[in-house]
Amino acid sequence: MTKTKTKQGKILLIGRPNVGKSTFLNNLIGTKVAITSPKPQTTRFPIKALYENEKGTIIFIDTPGIFGKAEDSLSKRINQNTFQALHEEIDLVIYMVDHSRKRDFEEAKVLGIVRKIDKPKILVINKIDEPEPTYLPQYKFMEDEFKDVFLISALNQTHVKPLIQRIFELIPEKNRQEGGVLSEEQQKGVYPLLNIDSKIFVAELIREKVFLMMGEEIPYTTTAIVDEIIERKNGTKFIKARILTTDNRYKKMLIGTQGRKIKEIGSYARKEIALAVGKKVFLDLTVQTDPHWQKTYY
Ligand SMILES: Nc1nc2c(ncn2[C@@H]2O[C@H](COP(=O)(O)OP(=O)(O)OP(=O)(O)O)[C@@H](O)[C@H]2O)c(=O)[nH]1
Ligand SMILES: [Mg+2]
Incomplete structure (x- = not known):
């Protein structure tokens, strides 16, 4: 059987609610895979979607935004769904923040979780199309902890290409058997969704x-x-x-x-x-x- 080398990686998208994780994924893939809204915790369970280009394939795991104060049983459960996704075999973490919101207690909680993940990490600062208000210095301050920092607009697709480029540099190269190793998994879902019927x-x-x-x-x-x-x-x-x-x-x-x-x-x-x-x-x-x-x- 012929084997080809290709880049393959699983990437965890994590961040507090409403920073634009699902919007990023939808606009990158070019079709709606995850629902979005201006309300926090729109996403309720991890959504896996496949992104492909000539360099290889990436499985993105979009997670529900972590609530700082999950007091009711639903938000507790939703937070739990995100914590479960941390147990996946991942190659890279994208920690997404929104520069137009203050770095507060909730952000500190998410950062604490991100710090514990022992994988390469990229800090993605979203919503740069909204210049005011900005708390950018509060986020830039964390630069040293990450492999790289990207300022993007998920909505307008600004600076998304260089980010994807960098992701492909950081994920492993693997052997792929002809026909693709993902095809069986793909068929389970609604393409390019992998875990949803x-x-x-x-x-x-x-x-x-x-x-x-x-x-x-x-x-x-x-x-x-x-x-x-x-x-x-x-x-x-x-x-x-x-x-x-x-x-x-x-x-x-x-x-x-x-x-x-x-x-x-x-x-x-x-x-x-x-x-x-x-x-x-x-x-x-x-x-x-x-x-x-x-x-x-x-
Ligand atoms: N201005 C601007 N708005 C954005 C951008 N990205 C996302 N949004 C908006 O931010 C809101 C939240 O976006 P979502 O993609 O649902 O955020 P999320 O991080 O997936 O949120 P949860 O699922 O609740 O964790 C929506 O109203 C989006 O339209 C961006 O780059 N610029
Ligand atoms: Mg979402």
């Missing part, structure tokens, strides 16, 4: 719309579950999904007056799912109260 992917898109369209605390009372995806003979996809919330009063708010809110959420989600799957989609979306969903699903 299409039901979870669709559920994530619905959850994103809840994060974007509902007020402050509501998204944290919710999750989304996809029960069925049926391919109809006429080429359309029929999807049956539910938004779960912890309390009847939130259910009411999610449904809205005369069902307007849930219709809006459903229509926004349906359009994006249709775009992602390249088919016409029928989405049957309902809201259900389940005070214990957090124990069952995360």
Whole structure:
């Protein structure tokens, strides 16, 4: 069997909530693999996605932002999901920070975790497209602890290329058997996602719309579950999904007056799912109260 040399590495993306980890990954890969929103802890479990170019392949692990004060059971569990990802065999760590936010207690907590990981590390300072306010000196101060520092805009893709270049320099060269060692793993997910099937992917898109369209605390009372995806003979996809919330009063708010809110959420989600799957989609979306969903699903 012919063997070819190629760069292969597994990279952990870590940082506090909202610094732009998932945005970075999506824009790098060129397709939405992880949902994003202006609210903290949008990502709830590690998301593995494959990035390929002529130099080789990288598996990125996007993690939920670590909350400094995880007081409720959901954020505790989400933090735990990130700590679990630290046990993966990784080759490199990207520690992402947002220069427009102060280095505070939460940042210190994440830095403490990063310091304990005995792997090469790159510090990525994100959101440089936002010049004010800036606390850049507070982050630059950490430079010596890292192999390299990059100032980027994940949103505008500024300075992302040199960062990828550097990543490829730092990850190992491996033998790859013809056909690719990742193909089996790839097939399990929704390409280039490696650990998510299409039901979870669709559920994530619905959850994103809840994060974007509902007020402050509501998204944290919710999750989304996809029960069925049926391919109809006429080429359309029929999807049956539910938004779960912890309390009847939130259910009411999610449904809205005369069902307007849930219709809006459903229509926004349906359009994006249709775009992602390249088919016409029928989405049957309902809201259900389940005070214990957090124990069952995360
Ligand atoms: N101005 C600016 N905004 C950005 C940039 N990158 C991300 N954002 C915004 O920051 C917010 C959070 O982005 P996410 O990618 O969801 O952040 P995250 O680090 O994955 O957050 P969690 O999943 O909650 O840990 C979103 O509103 C993004 O649009 C950037 O380079 N510039
Ligand atoms: Mg995220």
